[in-house]
Amino acid sequence: SAVISQKPSRDICQRGTSLTIQCQVDSQVTMMFWYRQQPGQSLTLIATANQGSEATYESGFVIDKFPISRPNLTFSTLTVSNMSPEDSSIYLCSVDYREWAETQYFGPGTRLLVL
Amino acid sequence: SQQGEEDPQALSIQEGENATMNCSYKTSINNLQWYRQNSGRGLVHLILIRSNEREKHSGRLRVTLDTSKKSSSLLITASRAADTASYFCATGGGAQKLVFGQGTRLTINP
Numbered sequence: 453s454a455v456i457s458q459k460p461s462r463d464i465c466q467r468g469t470s471l472t473i474q475c476q477v478d479s480q481v482t483m484m485f486w487y488r489q490q491p492g493q494s495l496t497l498i499a500t501a502n503q504g505s506e507a508t509y510e511s512g513f514v515i516d517k518f519p520i521s522r523p524n525l526t527f528s529t530l531t532v533s534n535m536s537p538e539d540s541s542i543y544l545c546s547v548d549y550r551e552w553a554e555t556q557y558f559g560p561g562t563r564l565l566v567l
Numbered sequence: 568s569q570q571g572e573e574d575p576q577a578l579s580i581q582e583g584e585n586a587t588m589n590c591s592y593k594t595s596i597n598n599l600q601w602y603r604q605n606s607g608r609g610l611v612h613l614i615l616i617r618s619n620e621r622e623k624h625s626g627r628l629r630v631t632l633d634t635s636k637k638s639s640s641l642l643i644t645a646s647r648a649a650d651t652a653s654y655f656c657a658t659g660g661g662a663q664k665l666v667f668g669q670g671t672r673l674t675i676n677p
Binding site: 500560 | 607666669
């Protein structure tokens with residue numbers, strides 16, 4: 453099974469600032485995903501990040517607000533920019549270990565509170 | 568938009584009892600998956616059932632799929648306190664994005 457870590461595990465930020473979340477995987481993967489889980493809600497896909505190409509964003513999410521980097525096959529970052537209290541959520545990264553695999557493995561999440 | 572609707576939204580039972588959660592979805596699927604989330608942490612994959620399967624077992628878990636009704640159920644038998652978590656169904660994956668249901672919060676009382 454996968455070993456996926458995220459940093460930070462939680463943070464409290466002031467509105468207007470930005471936070472970069474890191475996701476590290478224990479082996480090389482083609483696709484990495486970033487999800488948002490608002491309080492008491494389900495998970496919503498923000499974007500899919502493939503190494504060597506621009507991330508693909510879902511409807512309602514834009515690169516200016518959620519820039520993503522994918523410098524290699526084991527690492528990705530998600531930045532939450534110009535934060536507002538509405539950005540308070542858990543942010544999770546996930547991977548599939550085989551390209552186009554149906555099952556995804558999730559990191560432990562980053563719990564963000566914006567004041 | 569969410570593909571799956573789950574019910575109940577919350578379920579509280581006594582340890583040792585069985586817990587059943589249901590998931591309905593809207594479009595045709597290749598497979599349906601169930602995940603568990605403990606206390607707002609990461610998700611753990613539990614089981615995947617393909618569209619040509621009707622029932623699947625894994626330990627104390629039993630999943631059924633009725634494609635004619637576009638519904639699935641997750642049964643946890645002989646529940647334990649450690650089963651307390653939120654459970655999500657999800658459709659898609661692979662070439663399609665993974666779309667999650669709203670989830671069921673399960674509480675096992677000692």
